[in-house]
Amino acid sequence: MRLNNIGYLLKEGFKGIFTHGFMSFAAVCVTVACLVIVGSFSILAYNLDIMVEELNKTSEILVYVDSSLSDAEARSIGTKINTLDNILQSTFVSREEALEDFIDDHQGDSAFSGVQAEDLRHRFVVVLEDNTLMQQTDEQLKTIPGVGKTSAAYELAEGFSTIQNVIHIVSIAVIAILLVVSLLIISNTVKLAMYDRKDEIAIMKMVGATNAFIRLPFQVEGFTLGMIGAVLAFALEWIMYDGLTQKIAEVDALQLFSLVEFQELLIPMVATFAAAGLFVGIVGSWTSIRKFMNA
């Protein structure tokens, strides 16, 4: 294919978009709708993931030291705890500090007024790197000499892990389904464009046009539709997300939900939308062109 034909082929491709105006409009609309839903779902999943991650960090194991150990012996256990894998942080809490916390937690409750520091044990608050390994780490902690008992909320950690997994699986499924829908719509638009020009294509073949020459305008058409859809969807997503963030900030005075700023997601979002638009446009047109050319 000569370079001087490229301009002609591009022109034909762009012309096709306007020739099949309604179908092109429909294809762009469906692509925008699908990409906005995909984008919203991705951002929602990302935010939920971060929130769950933050909540997960609050899961900890309490390691109670044997009450027969002296203060110095109790503190020295911290070194052994830190040698284990999967330990992010371990903090020593003395009996006295534990009592202060206890009193703070049970203020006004006369039933606990007689509790003394000696009634409590020295302890370590252990934060893990990976909470899915909480049970294994807990078992390792119990084997350390001087550790009396441990307290770990496996169910809570597992619950967070399950929520994260569900979010990931649902996101992937929704994204895959919507991408297929967009692909089918673009593919159909290009198929219609090819059907509309079937006589021209037959003549092109008859006079010796190469398949690449015949295909290119349709691929340009599919690519352009995909990219227009991606750009519009990206802009819409940005506007909607900013609006939502502001609304939440107004309503949520306690800042229970803190959404990531869109600017933080700008590069991955641009890359994702561009890739999705490109994929939907090129693959969508390619499938129908291939079928048509082989027919």
Next chain:
Amino acid sequence: MIEFTDVVKSYEQGNTALNGVTMQIEDGEFCFLVGPSGSGKSTIIKLITGELKPTSGTVHVNGYSLERIRKREIPYLRRTVGVVFQDFRLIEKMTVYENVAFAMRVVGAREKEIRERVPYVLELVGLENKANRHPKEMSGGEQQRLAIARALVNNPSMIIADEPTGNLDPERSFEIMALLQEINNLGTTVLVVTHAQNLVELFHKRTIVIDEGVVVSDGLDEEE
């Protein structure tokens, strides 16, 4: 040059369209291919243009061996063979000029070449004054001239005309045949597939008669 050697073409449905066809058409020849419906004429055209491959035997067209031609070579084979059909197959939304230019454009010709070549070919077929008309605004004979111009514009070494006068009255038919004769005089091989026995007799050219997939006669028209 077209060379068929013992060509058999069977379709998947089981019917055999050609059953051992051997024939040769030299460069610069003018030749008629005649035969009743279903005799195998269309199959011969499809074999020449690479739409079909022979089941057995060999087909050589302008240096290409059709029995082993690669898919990507077929467009280049077709550039050496101009085809004209009974139903013209023109693009209605394009003007006369654009229809012809389109054939050049799709094989990658430069705009300068197109601007030079199209008027020359339109003059050759007598449509130089109708360049801006659309096919629907023209008579059947003119539309067939346009189809011939399009077939000629890429300077093929051979023109295959499949029933070129099938939709035309006798006078226009004669004009089209005269035009094909003129093109042949300029050095282009011409193969005319036709039912029109009167034209075959009138033009007194080599005639290959095919029936039930077999060549039954090959030579000058018998009445001459």
